[in-house]
């Protein structure tokens with residue numbers, strides 16, 4: 001009889017070579033090609049990446065219960081690796097550079113095959129270098145049978161765009177002179193006229209995109225007057241958080257990060273980097289254009305799409321809102337309640353995770369350690385209920401993402417509640433957010449800030465168990 005350890009080792013060995021597709025009996029894998037493509041932004045052509053099937057469909061829509069059987073073909077000029085954000089694969093198929101496995105070389109490919117545990121709105125993105133900034137991302141939608149056939153589904157992918165290369169953006173961030181420094185122990189009166197606390201938007205982007213377009217030429221989706229629509233909004237931005245503004249429409253937020261919550265009605269919902277919102281709407285009977293906008297936090301800039309009901313007219317929508325939107329808060333997070341909370345049980349192990357760093361030299365870290373492969377992982381053991389107490393000591397907000405698991409938000413600044421189950425949570429400056437998860441997916445997993453340049457600078461940790 002196999003010992004438990006041997007059994008685990010055997011399972012891992014099977015999963016350890018995701019690029020070898022052993023099955024020949026079942027359906028052929030869905031092919032996802034990493035490619036270059038040109039888009040037009042602000043009247044200029046720009047070369048970005050994309051993830052699409054040979055027939056041109058971006059990303060993948062599939063069903064829970066089917067295996068996630070995919071072949072990624074790398075048609076770009078550099079190595080890459082794609083992470084299935086929010087899914088719970090065997091860890092070797094998680095697609096994280098330096099952690100999960102080798103990168104896919106240019107002209108190479110890799111196979112993935114694992115069961116899908118639940119439906120929802122997920123996404124995929126490069127976890128290699130700074131490729132995510134060049135839109136190497138796509139929707140990953142898993143239907144679970146709860147979809148209403150009479151309800152139209154609209155996916156909205158938000159992105160921030162710069163004509164400056166990601167490497168140059170990083171270099172600029174790292175080379176900022178100290179008199180440009182914002183936040184940390186400094187105060188507004190000593191600052192040149194830059195920003196007041198908290199520090200937001202430390203990259204100045206050229207455009208904000210919704211489904212690869214700006215509001216100068218937005219995507220227009222035809223909808224039925226009186227019809228039902230489910231928005232699946234994905235914030236695929238590298239560094240930018242938004243307030244979703246439904247304008248005159250009112251919606252029911254039914255899921256966050258793909259996982260059901262008790263519905264919350266409203267017309268304004270915050271979404272930080274890497275999060276997803278599923279919002280159900282009823283379109284009014286009146287033929288008209290109904291914009292769905294995303295306002296950059298702390299600024300007037302906005303992007304979005306237009307829902308066009310009947311013969312309504314789409315008139316020009318400014319890329320600038322009338323007033324700056326406020327910084328994101330945890331107001332909504334505090335009120336969210338999971339539709340299916342984690343079972344109530346005592347915490348077996350807690351880790352304190354201090355988010356640390358400095359704008360000076362753009363150093364970001366966890367517990368004052370900038371990640372390298374040699375940094376020891378946070379230890380947990382299989383079967384434990386684990387609590388992460390995330391303390392943001394900096395003056396920047398950090399969206400924290402755990403791979404391979406969903407966590408439940410259970411406290412904000414020590415105030416306990418039974419919050420949403422999700423995979424990415426905003427931790428505002430000088431705030432403590434506590435999450436719990438069950439260690440039910442052994443392996444080596446990333447836990448990091450999803451602001452791309454923070455992660456790259458070292459605000460990244462791992463946890464490991466077998």
Ligand SMILES: [Cu+2]
Nearest residue numbers: 398449451454
């Ligand atoms: Cu961060």
